[in-house]
Amino acid sequence: MTDIQLNMDGEPGWEPFDAPALVGASLRFVSGDRTGNRFRMRYFRNASGELVARVWFGPETEGPPGHAHGGSIAAVLDEVLGLAAWAAGYPIVVGNLNIHFRHLLPLQTVVQVDSEVVAAAGRKISVRGRIVLGDRIFAEADCLCITLPEEQRRQLG
Numbered sequence: 544m545t546d547i548q549l550n551m552d553g554e555p556g557w558e559p560f561d562a563p564a565l566v567g568a569s570l571r572f573v574s575g576d577r578t579g580n581r582f583r584m585r586y587f588r589n590a591s592g593e594l595v596a597r598v599w600f601g602p603e604t605e606g607p608p609g610h611a612h613g614g615s616i617a618a619v620l621d622e623v624l625g626l627a628a629w630a631a632g633y634p635i636v637v638g639n640l641n642i643h644f645r646h647l648l649p650l651q652t653v654v655q656v657d658s659e660v661v662a663a664a665g666r667k668i669s670v671r672g673r674i675v676l677g678d679r680i681f682a683e684a685d686c687l688c689i690t691l692p693e694e695q696r697r698q699l700g
């Protein structure tokens with residue numbers, strides 16, 4: 544296991560990213576509580592303009608003893624990769640999320656979620672992401688996002 548420690552302040556050259564300013568205040572499930580014992584999370588754009596998150600998995604995300612629940616990892620990837628598509632200009636919801644869990648993710652550790660919008664074809668936007676700490680990959684995901692028709696978008700708010 545790597546001895547790298549990340550902090551929540553990002554890296555030089557990263558810009559803080561204001562998710563509620565883009566999509567509204569509905570994302571409370573994962574990133575809405577910055578002080579609780581579940582997820583603490585901050586978003587940035589890296590120097591290439593891609594969405595990056597720093598996430599602390601707190602004790603209330605526990606699954607295997609001392610480690611994050613797979614569903615908590617999936618929730619983080621769902622939000623970050625969906626938001627990455629929004630940040631790239633696509634008003635979407637997630638249609639399919641395929642996750643490989645590579646290593647157990649220790650609780651109370653700050654990890655990084657990288658994202659990349661890899662393709663856009665019609666309404667289908669493909670986003671790839673991974674949760675890492677140094678060279679350790681905890682999870683990798685492929686996410687298919689589908690743009691919402693204007694009418695449905697209006698109904699959502």
Ligand SMILES: CCCCCCCCCCCCCC(=O)SCCNC(=O)CCNC(=O)[C@H](O)C(C)(C)COP(=O)(O)OP(=O)(O)OC[C@H]1O[C@@H](n2cnc3c(N)ncnc32)[C@H](O)[C@@H]1OP(=O)(O)O
Nearest residue numbers: 566621622625626636637638639666667687689696699700
């Ligand atoms: C203003 C709004 C505010 C909202 C703020 C939100 C912030 C969010 C921030 C993000 C963070 C939160 C993120 C979240 O948590 S988002 C919440 C979790 N996601 C959902 O609840 C989504 C529920 N599903 C749906 O709403 C519909 O099924 C969607 C919209 C996805 C498609 O139903 P729709 O009837 O519209 O589309 P279509 O059936 O004509 O298909 C169109 C094309 O897409 C292809 N396809 C479709 N589904 C799948 C699939 N599963 N796998 C593979 N392919 C699929 C399909 O084959 C077709 O391709 P083609 O035949 O044309 O080649």
